[in-house]
Amino acid sequence: MSFDQLGAELQARRDQSLYRQRRILQSPQAPEVIVDGKPCLAFCSNDYLGLANHPDVIQALKQGADRYGVGGGASHLVNGHSQAHNALEEELAEFTGRPRALLFSTGYMANIGAINGLLNKQDAVFQDRVNHASLLDAGLLSGARFQRFLHNDADNLNTRLERTEARRKLVVCDGVFSMDGDLADLPAISPTAARHNAWVMVDDAHGFGCIGQGGRGTVDHFGLGADDVQILVGTLGKAFGTSGAFVAGSEELIETLIQYARTYIYTTSMSPAIAEATRASLKLVQAEEWRRDKLQQLINRFRSGCDQLGLNLMDSPTPIQPILVGEAEKAMQISAALEAKGIFIGAIRPPTVPQGAARLRVTLSADHSEAQVDQLLAALEEVAL
Numbered sequence: 001m002s003f004d005q006l007g008a009e010l011q012a013r014r015d016q017s018l019y020r021q022r023r024i025l026q027s028p029q030a031p032e033v034i035v036d037g038k039p040c041l042a043f044c045s046n047d048y049l050g051l052a053n054h055p056d057v058i059q060a061l062k063q064g065a066d067r068y069g070v071g072g073g074a075s076h077l078v079n080g081h082s083q084a085h086n087a088l089e090e091e092l093a094e095f096t097g098r099p100r101a102l103l104f105s106t107g108y109m110a111n112i113g114a115i116n117g118l119l120n121k122q123d124a125v126f127q128d129r130v131n132h133a134s135l136l137d138a139g140l141l142s143g144a145r146f147q148r149f150l151h152n153d154a155d156n157l158n159t160r161l162e163r164t165e166a167r168r169k170l171v172v173c174d175g176v177f178s179m180d181g182d183l184a185d186l187p188a189i190s191p192t193a194a195r196h197n198a199w200v201m202v203d204d205a206h207g208f209g210c211i212g213q214g215g216r217g218t219v220d221h222f223g224l225g226a227d228d229v230q231i232l233v234g235t236l237g238k239a240f241g242t243s244g245a246f247v248a249g250s251e252e253l254i255e256t257l258i259q260y261a262r263t264y265i266y267t268t269s270m271s272p273a274i275a276e277a278t279r280a281s282l283k284l285v286q287a288e289e290w291r292r293d294k295l296q297q298l299i300n301r302f303r304s305g306c307d308q309l310g311l312n313l314m315d316s317p318t319p320i321q322p323i324l325v326g327e328a329e330k331a332m333q334i335s336a337a338l339e340a341k342g343i344f345i346g347a348i349r350p351p352t353v354p355q356g357a358a359r360l361r362v363t364l365s366a367d368h369s370e371a372q373v374d375q376l377l378a379a380l381e382e383v384a385l
């Protein structure tokens, strides 16, 4: 059997400007990076608070490795659950105001584990149609009746909830939508779910660290709590600057996931040194309010600059500031033109976003300067969108 067919499919993907290629990052994550040997100014990482390369976090990683070694060495349920993991779980529980938190090795695995640990084919899952791929995959894998509701539309959700007789009902959404940057309408979604006795799960990968009191995320931002959103997921590879993820919630929820979440059970624990690094970044997230203030200033500056340029920005209050372009080909051209000017922004294309909704996903970090945002605006003006 030959691979000719794969070759033809790859060529078709190239022809549609949908081909993905990896770039080689040769520096730490920062506003100024070296990519494929060239220095450039980057606006595409999710390191929103600039903690991925923070000296305290690096130091904690080194000390963690000295104390616990590098590898987790086993799964959590055998003997890979180190004191470092346990301490981080306790601190994340306190941070989120929930009784318990459970660490996973990635956000993708946390979502697969949480949904599949709770639901099976007797149940129903309701997802915002632009939810992150890991949530959609988790819902499909669970075998539960799978429904997508219109983006941020609690009425549409309500209609769907009215028609179900499933054993368990779970409503799932991103806290901050990863490709649009807008917030979930939790003040409408949570009561709608409650009226139908459905649980709410929020994946706040892009909210933690960036919004809410002390960076406590989207649920906190809306003044909601554990009664409104029973299952809270956070990832550690974005604003926290490390890697991994957690689910926070009640004692019963966490114990259930320890028993049944296969992506928790059948995998090696994350490096304990990473857990130690994350404990240091969690301290910075909570203590350094100036990072969120600075980010907000940069967001305001970027948005008003784009407004003056007449650019088609999406309605986002977060560091995710996508510029809608339309066709994938055009997004690739603009991204290449910006790169020629030393500016690196990811072009996001289908199937990550809907057909005809390709975009430049600009992301800002507290480590960017106002001058760098101005440099971006000047380059955007020159590439004539």
Ligand SMILES: *Cc1c(COP(=O)(O)O)cnc(C)c1O
Binding pocket: 105, 106, 107, 108, 109, 111, 132, 134, 174, 178, 203, 204, 205, 206, 235, 236, 237, 244, 245
């Ligand atoms: C990035 C992301 C994930 C995946 O998290 P990883 O730790 O990178 O696997 C899950 N959900 C959302 C909304 C994300 O943006």
